[in-house]
Amino acid sequence: MKTACSAQTAPRATVRTCLLLSALVVGMSVACFSPAFSAPPPPPPDTTAVAGRPHGGPREPVCPALEPAMFAAHYRAVAAFTADSVPRQYVAVGSARGYVYVSRWMGFGYASTWSTFYLGAPVKKILADDIDANGVVDLVVLTSAGRMFVFDTSTRQLVWENTSNDFESVSEFLIDQLDPDRARELILCADSRLLVLDGERLQREYQSADEFRAEYMVIGDVDDDDEKELVLDSGFVINARTLNIEWQTDFFGTRLTLFDVDDDGVPELVCESTGGALRMYDLDIRQEKTVF
Numbered sequence: 379m380k381t382a383c384s385a386q387t388a389p390r391a392t393v394r395t396c397l398l399l400s401a402l403v404v405g406m407s408v409a410c411f412s413p414a415f416s417a418p419p420p421p422p423p424d425t426t427a428v429a430g431r432p433h434g435g436p437r438e439p440v441c442p443a444l445e446p447a448m449f450a451a452h453y454r455a456v457a458a459f460t461a462d463s464v465p466r467q468y469v470a471v472g473s474a475r476g477y478v479y480v481s482r483w484m485g486f487g488y489a490s491t492w493s494t495f496y497l498g499a500p501v502k503k504i505l506a507d508d509i510d511a512n513g514v515v516d517l518v519v520l521t522s523a524g525r526m527f528v529f530d531t532s533t534r535q536l537v538w539e540n541t542s543n544d545f546e547s548v549s550e551f552l553i554d555q556l557d558p559d560r561a562r563e564l565i566l567c568a569d570s571r572l573l574v575l576d577g578e579r580l581q582r583e584y585q586s587a588d589e590f591r592a593e594y595m596v597i598g599d600v601d602d603d604d605e606k607e608l609v610l611d612s613g614f615v616i617n618a619r620t621l622n623i624e625w626q627t628d629f630f631g632t633r634l635t636l637f638d639v640d641d642d643g644v645p646e647l648v649c650e651s652t653g654g655a656l657r658m659y660d661l662d663i664r665q666e667k668t669v670f
């Protein structure tokens with residue numbers, strides 16, 4: 379039986395589009411439901427005895443809060459991270475009630491290991507990354523109230539929050555490597571400016587001269603000039619090194635991602651427009667892309 383996405387008959391770009399749509403569906407499923415119910419990672423040696431479950435017993439999730447229906451109703455953000463060379467050994471989920479819960483893969487399901495204190499508002503975004511390059515993954519958490527927190531996953535302690543700096547409200551952030559030092563950089567849209575913080579000292583390195591608003595932001599070399607750009611939902615394409623505007627247009631859309639749809643080596647901007655329709659842009663030629 380032929381399908382609409384038959385690789386034997388469809389043009390290459392259409393095949394790429396189908397692959398992208400499949401990837402988006404899978405990605406959204408992962409974002410909306412527990413990693414415990416997606417393809418599990420290679421399990422570590424199951425040497426840990428869990429109370430109430432002898433080895434060889436039924437393989438059931440041990441964290442009821444991670445059931446898909448529960449996740450959709452109560453959780454807003456998820457990040458998986460690696461420890462001890464075990465991929466996705468841990469997941470951090472952020473709740474609508476303002477907590478982050480960290481669970482560990484036990485070989486048959488995820489078990490709760492620790493949680494944060496009350497963060498004051500629903501969790502909007504979590505990224506897991508070793509921002510200070512000390513060998514320990516850090517959790518960078520943003521709430522819908524604009525508060526930002528960094529937790530060390532080894533000590534499980536808060537190491538930074540934005541009220542300790544001279545900006546108050548963060549609407550979106552990214553983590554990337556923008557300079558030669560080993561620490562990563564945090565790129566924030568805070569108090570209507572773009573700021574770059576050093577990931578080790580968590581201090582401001584530079585900020586934009588212009589004001590911007592962004593609820594969604596992505597970073598990548600979108601025009602093949604070997605320099606990274608920041609792309610904001612509000613329609614700005616900005617040089618990530620200088621934070622100067624390269625060009626601007628109308629609002630792009632929400633839930634931005636970069637993906638090389640047509641396999642020409644330059645990523646397209648893929649986003650959701652009003653009404654939930656998929657929209658794509660060739661940012662290198664500054665045009666919306668027609669794909670259907």
Ligand SMILES: [Ca+2]
Pocket residue numbers: 507508509510511512513514515516
């Ligand atoms: Ca670290």
Ligand SMILES: [Ca+2]
Pocket residue numbers: 555556557558559560561562563
């Ligand atoms: Ca750096």
Ligand SMILES: [Ca+2]
Pocket residue numbers: 598599600601602603604605606607
């Ligand atoms: Ca570029």
Ligand SMILES: [Ca+2]
Pocket residue numbers: 637638639640641642643644645646
């Ligand atoms: Ca492309």
